[in-house]
Amino acid sequence: MTDLTQQEKKQTYHFNKLQKRLRRNVGNAIADFGMIEDGDKVMVCLSGGKDSYTLLDILLNLQQNAPIHFDIVAVNLDQKQPGFPEHILPTYLQEIGVDYKIVQENTYGIVKEKIPEGKTTCSLCSRLRRGILYRTATELGATKIALGHHRDDMLATLFLNMFYGGKMKSMPPKLISDDGKQIVIRPLAYCKEKDIEKYAMAKAFPIIPCNLCGSQPNLQRQVVKEMLNTWDRQYPGRLETMFSAMQNITLSHMCDPSLFDFKGIRHGQSLEGIEGDMAFDEEQIPPMQFEDEDQSDFSHQEMISVKEVS
Numbered sequence: 001m002t003d004l005t006q007q008e009k010k011q012t013y014h015f016n017k018l019q020k021r022l023r024r025n026v027g028n029a030i031a032d033f034g035m036i037e038d039g040d041k042v043m044v045c046l047s048g049g050k051d052s053y054t055l056l057d058i059l060l061n062l063q064q065n066a067p068i069h070f071d072i073v074a075v076n077l078d079q080k081q082p083g084f085p086e087h088i089l090p091t092y093l094q095e096i097g098v099d100y101k102i103v104q105e106n107t108y109g110i111v112k113e114k115i116p117e118g119k120t121t122c123s124l125c126s127r128l129r130r131g132i133l134y135r136t137a138t139e140l141g142a143t144k145i146a147l148g149h150h151r152d153d154m155l156a157t158l159f160l161n162m163f164y165g166g167k168m169k170s171m172p173p174k175l176i177s178d179d180g181k182q183i184v185i186r187p188l189a190y191c192k193e194k195d196i197e198k199y200a201m202a203k204a205f206p207i208i209p210c211n212l213c214g215s216q217p218n219l220q221r222q223v224v225k226e227m228l229n230t231w232d233r234q235y236p237g238r239l240e241t242m243f244s245a246m247q248n249i250t251l252s253h254m255c256d257p258s259l260f261d262f263k264g265i266r267h268g269q270s271l272e273g274i275e276g277d278m279a280f281d282e283e284q285i286p287p288m289q290f291e292d293e294d295q296s297d298f299s300h301q302e303m304i305s306v307k308e309v310s
Helices: 006-033 050-065 088-096 107-114 122-140 151-165 193-203 219-234 238-246 300-309
Strands: 041-045 071-078 100-104 144-146 174-176 183-185
Touching: 006 050, 006 193, 041 050, 041 122, 050 071, 050 193, 071 122, 088 100, 100 122, 107 122, 122 144, 151 193, 151 219, 151 238, 219 238
Parallel strands: 041 071, 041 144, 071 100, 144 183
Antiparallel strands: 174 183
């Protein structure tokens, strides 16, 4: 290999920082929520999008250096949408040498039969897909099901539930299925979407676009996502602060009597476990702490060439 040029060295440096940041965020999420344990078999749901490719890549990377042993199997659900490029994922998975399974189920036909033309199909499609993936996890003996949702997905879901559902609820980083038989994890919970986009472009993953079904997009989610992206551009650090708020909840200062015993508050009682009255105090807002990250974005051409350089 010839000596690297200054530009190539710069590209490699930025990519390495990006990869380390993603690995650190995934590792921290796994540790904080006990996502993966020794002896686990993790079923990574691979859709062909940037998020699931990044999830699989980072988990394979961490697997090599983890202090515990866990197995990985990649699973793709071929829903028989017209035009779906069936060869792309098997070819990619064979090239990287990962155990995988392609599940073929005509959920596209079911959705088209049940949902009127022009209506969004995402809700029914999601329910069908979830049932098939749970069944596949049982067949494969998987102990964890890993999904590619990231920090921005979790924030968007929080606002969707507040705006349209009247609930303070988001995507949990770890959950158990209704029947108690499956544990679902989201190892990208601490990862920013823009980092994932850069990483996917740099790695040149063979992306399969999610527009094959012809369904209308989830317009409510699009509106919320654009709102968050606007805030991120206009007020750098705001999304980081909002996500921190999701991890720092003061129940005594919310309004849910099922989670905090407001009726039990009595004159002269101990304040142990209760944050004091700040209603008349000016809030002390600490300065925002920015994560050490590469602030100089890759150009498109740099992204394309990084894979060859690294």
